[in-house]
Amino acid sequence: MDIRTTSTVFLVDDDEDLRNVVAFHLKNAGIHVQQYAAANEFLTGFEPDQPGCLLLDIYMSGMSGLELQKKLNQQHIQIPIIIMTSQGDVPTAVQAMKAGAIDYIEKPLDKDILLERVHECLILDSSHRDKTARLSRYSHCLSGLTRREYEVMELMVAGKMNKVIAAELKISQRTVEDHRASIMDKLKAKSIADVVRIYLLSQY
Amino acid sequence: MDIRTTSTVFLVDDDEDLRNVVAFHLKNAGIHVQQYAAANEFLTGFEPDQPGCLLLDIYMSGMSGLELQKKLNQQHIQIPIIIMTSQGDVPTAVQAMKAGAIDYIEKPLDKDILLERVHECLILDSSHRDKTARLSRYSHCLSGLTRREYEVMELMVAGKMNKVIAAELKISQRTVEDHRASIMDKLKAKSIADVVRIYLLSQY
DNA sequence: CCTCGCATCCGTATTATCCCGGATTTCACC
DNA sequence: GGTGAAATCCGGGATAATACGGATGCGAGG
Missing domain, CATH: 3.40.50.2300 (Response regulator)
Structure with missing residues (x-):
């Protein structure tokens, strides 16, 4: 072009x-x-x-x-x-x-x-x-997350295990897993690595 | 100061x-x-x-x-x-x-x-x-990795599973796990998320 | 009022990862 | 020619993550 x-x-x-x-x-x-x-x-x-x-x-x-x-x-x-x-x-x-x-x-x-x-x-x-x-495409995906999902994602990106996240948010581990799944879904991420990358890049 | x-x-x-x-x-x-x-x-x-x-x-x-x-x-x-x-x-x-x-x-x-x-x-x-x-501290850690470990890390950061990495490098899954462990060790990373963060930040 | 999305919870089964301890080959350096 | 680090491999068991399928309360909007 x-x-x-x-x-x-x-x-x-x-x-x-x-x-x-x-x-x-x-x-x-x-x-x-x-x-x-x-x-x-x-x-x-x-x-x-x-x-x-x-x-x-x-x-x-x-x-x-x-x-x-x-x-x-x-x-x-x-x-x-x-x-x-x-x-x-x-x-x-x-x-x-x-x-x-x-x-x-x-x-x-x-x-x-x-x-x-x-x-x-x-x-x-x-x-x-x-x-x-490129950045705004990522942040657009991120803004599609619910508050709860965003919280879970932040803890995921911080490298905490599902059980730890569950304890910190005072929800069950199973629920964390559900959120994790829908986060990956919404961000079209196939791995935690993808989520971390998207998260970091969106924070400049 | x-x-x-x-x-x-x-x-x-x-x-x-x-x-x-x-x-x-x-x-x-x-x-x-x-x-x-x-x-x-x-x-x-x-x-x-x-x-x-x-x-x-x-x-x-x-x-x-x-x-x-x-x-x-x-x-x-x-x-x-x-x-x-x-x-x-x-x-x-x-x-x-x-x-x-x-x-x-x-x-x-x-x-x-x-x-x-x-x-x-x-x-x-x-x-x-x-x-x-801060950046050079990270890249210093990264330069402490062996060639093989660096290859494994790149695939890890790309979000591939150990079995996939093993197949791609034509080594056993168990060996990949070994490398992964020593990567985490050398980078003082406690999770994959940490590794991704260090890797991305070192690439500006 | 009823639906729909969000957040929450649950069991079970499969798969992946992590950690234990041990072993061989190769190659470089002393 | 020995020492050591790197890279490779192995089994087994603990722990964690993922997938399947289902369920409840709650609040916003048609």
Whole structure:
């Protein structure tokens, strides 16, 4: 699957001319582009499930690029960000990088460098999404467990024997075995090893 | 344990006056300091097991701060780095941050900010060392296993039963049980769950 | 009101694992 | 050429886990 057909570059800049130039180049390279004239516009219109990356001007009227970055961080939206800037000053650049920006490039933008960096970001986002998708599949299974089953699983993962679990939860060993069976069933696990793996991976 | 007594700030700058001023402030705050006039001097004299952080001037005669950073990355030395600079230019700052610098501060240095950032870095290094120490304790145990035991462990962790493992390795089930026992012994694991956990954590 | 899912319990039978103690081959190191 | 560790094998008995089949109380929702 070509990453260009599944991903979108979100271009946020209040300079319409620059947006058009950048969008032109990206589209020429076969990359989908969505434009926003302001940070706010992006925040409300953006769909976090859409893979892609963010090309963000740092100096904008209204919300600045740094503020937008901060809001995205607060909402745990992990889209890769490339900051664009005209008037480069070091503290701002450092702040943006510390806030997790992948790159920080100065205008005037070099078309080839931009394309290269965008491509890197799209790949990064894609592999990041793969990882989180795997994790969320596990946690989805885990959330299908009842409270009791979850308790039993925690003790199982801690390596305790059924009889010990029974004693600790003050239920019969036979009941523990029942829970264990339905845990394995729901998690589609074929062994205790699988359960431990799923449990550990879901805890990052 | 006070982090200031166990950690050292490595101060690398070819400006002796600045070194003295910075070292004075750090020592006043109770922090150990080791000075180096050049990147090379640091590279040869530095002991990676010593906890601490690196205060690094970026423009130096001989090896530059960026080059030193690169060498440390190549050697997988993960000490936190604060870059200091007089003539700030954005691309260099961005490059340093992308290479993993924790911070990038411009001269003239503000004493209080410097102390705060240094403190953050020392804490970061300390917690990082804790994590890697835990990991290496596990992988140390793992490296104590014989080839055969390691093979058996991999199959155990994959959730296979002893009889299946025996069939796959073409050895008797009883032998698998022996190996299993010595694996548990060497890893100080009390259950299969423990083994899986150690195995997974050692694989990051 | 009745159903359905959850949590609880039970016996029995089979299978797997763990622990006891002992034994052989091979290979490397002294 | 002996010593020792690794890898292999064995039997038997205790303990634990799994599977089959069935049962009760309880609370939420149609």
